[in-house]
Amino acid sequence: MKIGKSTIIVVIIVLLLIITGFLMSNAITKVWSSWVDYDPPINVKVHLKPDYNYPRIAEYVIIVLVDGARPDIIDKVGGEGFSLLKKEGVLFSNAYALPPTYSIPARAAISTGLPHEISGVTSNWYKKGVLNIPSIFSLAKIYGLKTGAIGDSSISMLFKDYLDTYIEIPETSGHMKKSTEEAVKIITSGELPNILWVGFADVDEVGHSHGALSSRYEEAIAEASKSIIKIIEALKLRRIDDRTVLVVLSDHGHLDQGGHGGDELEVRRIYLSIMGPSIKKNVTLNIDIYYTSIASTIAFILGLPPELISYSPPLSSAFSEEQLPSLAMYELGLALNYGYHLKDLFTRLELNSYVEKSDEYLAILEKIKASDTVDAGSITEYYVELSRLYEDSKKELISRDAGIRAFSAMLVGLIAWAPTVTLCYFTRKSLWKLLISGFIGFTAFWASFIYLFRYTPTMSSVNSLDSYIESIMASTLISIIVSSVVMVSVISIKDERKTLLSITPILLIISLSSIIILVMGVLYGFIVKFPFPDWSLAYLYYTSLLNEMFLALFNGLMPLLVFIGLTLKTKLVKSTRQYMKVSTVLNADI
Numbered sequence: 001m002k003i004g005k006s007t008i009i010v011v012i013i014v015l016l017l018i019i020t021g022f023l024m025s026n027a028i029t030k031v032w033s034s035w036v037d038y039d040p041p042i043n044v045k046v047h048l049k050p051d052y053n054y055p056r057i058a059e060y061v062i063i064v065l066v067d068g069a070r071p072d073i074i075d076k077v078g079g080e081g082f083s084l085l086k087k088e089g090v091l092f093s094n095a096y097a098l099p100p101t102y103s104i105p106a107r108a109a110i111s112t113g114l115p116h117e118i119s120g121v122t123s124n125w126y127k128k129g130v131l132n133i134p135s136i137f138s139l140a141k142i143y144g145l146k147t148g149a150i151g152d153s154s155i156s157m158l159f160k161d162y163l164d165t166y167i168e169i170p171e172t173s174g175h176m177k178k179s180t181e182e183a184v185k186i187i188t189s190g191e192l193p194n195i196l197w198v199g200f201a202d203v204d205e206v207g208h209s210h211g212a213l214s215s216r217y218e219e220a221i222a223e224a225s226k227s228i229i230k231i232i233e234a235l236k237l238r239r240i241d242d243r244t245v246l247v248v249l250s251d252h253g254h255l256d257q258g259g260h261g262g263d264e265l266e267v268r269r270i271y272l273s274i275m276g277p278s279i280k281k282n283v284t285l286n287i288d289i290y291y292t293s294i295a296s297t298i299a300f301i302l303g304l305p306p307e308l309i310s311y312s313p314p315l316s317s318a319f320s321e322e323q324l325p326s327l328a329m330y331e332l333g334l335a336l337n338y339g340y341h342l343k344d345l346f347t348r349l350e351l352n353s354y355v356e357k358s359d360e361y362l363a364i365l366e367k368i369k370a371s372d373t374v375d376a377g378s379i380t381e382y383y384v385e386l387s388r389l390y391e392d393s394k395k396e397l398i399s400r401d402a403g404i405r406a407f408s409a410m411l412v413g414l415i416a417w418a419p420t421v422t423l424c425y426f427t428r429k430s431l432w433k434l435l436i437s438g439f440i441g442f443t444a445f446w447a448s449f450i451y452l453f454r455y456t457p458t459m460s461s462v463n464s465l466d467s468y469i470e471s472i473m474a475s476t477l478i479s480i481i482v483s484s485v486v487m488v489s490v491i492s493i494k495d496e497r498k499t500l501l502s503i504t505p506i507l508l509i510i511s512l513s514s515i516i517i518l519v520m521g522v523l524y525g526f527i528v529k530f531p532f533p534d535w536s537l538a539y540l541y542y543t544s545l546l547n548e549m550f551l552a553l554f555n556g557l558m559p560l561l562v563f564i565g566l567t568l569k570t571k572l573v574k575s576t577r578q579y580m581k582v583s584t585v586l587n588a589d590i
């Protein structure tokens with residue numbers, strides 16, 4: 001049997017497609033693991049040891065984390081618990097999470113005061129075990145306090161070495177009810193640890209399955225409100241409510257249709273209220289604050305020394321007047337630790353002008369420390385300046401990489417379009433037909449993609465890589481079918497020679513794409529500093545790379561399908577004609 005030229009070409013194309021697909025998935029895996037297995041640029045170390053005795057404001061702090069609760073829906077639903085918190089405590093109406101707004105990075109940030117790129121907990125796929133950096137749990141343990149957590153497996157994963165008690169509640173329905181029961185039991189038994197973390201999973205689950213605008217979501221928030229009341233009642237029953245600070249918060253919000261992880265306002269805004277001794281009553285504060293302020297605030301309440309590296313100042317405005325002098329001293333300690341930490345970070349990143357600037361602030365702060373006259377307001381000012389310095393340094397790092405990022409994204413984009421464009425160029429006769437069919441294929445891809453996600457995809461619409469790839473594959477398949485049908489029906493290539501002519505450039509392009517992607521995969525570590533320092537940009541890069549790569553792969557497949565379709569059509573026509581001829585001859589013989 002003689003193997004035809006076209007068969008060899010088809011085999012080569014298929015092989016190249018397989019290789020290209022392999023290289024692409026390899027590059028995607030690399031980008032993915034550089035996010036999930038990310039290593040922070042610096043080890044977190046505390047510079048100053050305590051030289052001041054800090055008063056303990058409360059004996060106990062109970063942190064109730066209502067996972068995925070949106071503050072605007074809490075405001076709408078209210079209920080006894082949330083209304084009481086508002087009336088008896090301080091409500092922060094402009095509190096924010098840091099993107100990516102996932103649950104596990106949030107717990108790390110709330111407990112340590114560190115942003116994700118410094119804590120190293122960057123995704124919900126974090127698997128490096130216990131966090132050995134200063135946290136409210138580790139500090140409590142060092143200074144002889146008791147710690148506990150109920151119903152939050154992520155807290156136990158991150159801090160289990162520093163938890164005296166942990167009560168696991170399976171994340172099935174009724175999680176919140178069981179967590180509350182256990183919390184009430186611990187409070188009334190008289191064995192309440194100094195820090196108790198209580199996690200409620202139900203609101204987040206309903207958010208994912210029904211969206212933030214659903215009645216089920218409101219019901220879950222109403223249920224959380226009731227649970228909070230039960231905890232407060234237990235504290236009153238045990239008569240420790242005047243020695244306990246209750247911090248109720250959420251770790252992220254939810255999109256209207258459900259989902260979180262991105263940097264949309266609905267997912268970044270969190271609920272936060274604080275109630276208890278030395279905390280103002282019936283005050284709503286609309287200053288912008290981040291959940292990285294919570295760890296140091298709790299440490300201050302429990303009289304723990306300022307041995308955290310807090311990227312945001314403590315929530316001074318929540319405290320009553322008489323706490324301000326000791327708060328100022330505390331904040332000074334924190335600011336110094338933060339300043340020295342930043343100086344180390346800038347040195348590590350070779351940001352020399354930033355090292356100088358941090359030195360300037362440190363000199364001022366050391367001077368204030370020596371002078372013994374500490375004014376809370378001015379320390380907060382320097383704290384904010386230091387935080388700004390950090391944000392500016394990230395911007396500087398991003399701008400350094402901007403060119404190469406844009407170039408690599410463009411390159412992948414070009415690869416995606418290359419087969420169609422080349423096909424158009426080499427078969428000049430049907431240029432417009434090819435252009436139209438290519439355009440229809442491209443539009444079909446994005447239309448179905450956007451339809452599947454119901455909006456432009458962001459990190460919030462992708463809660464797992466699997467679902468993301470499934471959606472992108474489905475869109476791509478739809479696009480292939482639509483554009484193949486269009487192409488087969490509009491292009492009429494009459495002989496095999498012409499077919500070969502149109503296929504050869506595709507072959508070249510695919511092999512070129514394979515080489516470029518291979519080079520990109522190899523160079524990846526050098527060209528992209530992912531994900532530090534900017535999450536949204538890094539994620540954008542990741543998703544666009546993923547989109548473009550699948551698009552490139554299937555744009556290569558599309559002309560192949562057209563080729564196979566046309567060959568089959570020609571063969572079918574040929575054999576039909578032959579059959580007709582034979583039967584005519586046969587008929588004539590008879």
Ligand SMILES: [Zn+2]
Binds near residue numbers: 067102104204251252
């Ligand atoms: Zn969450």
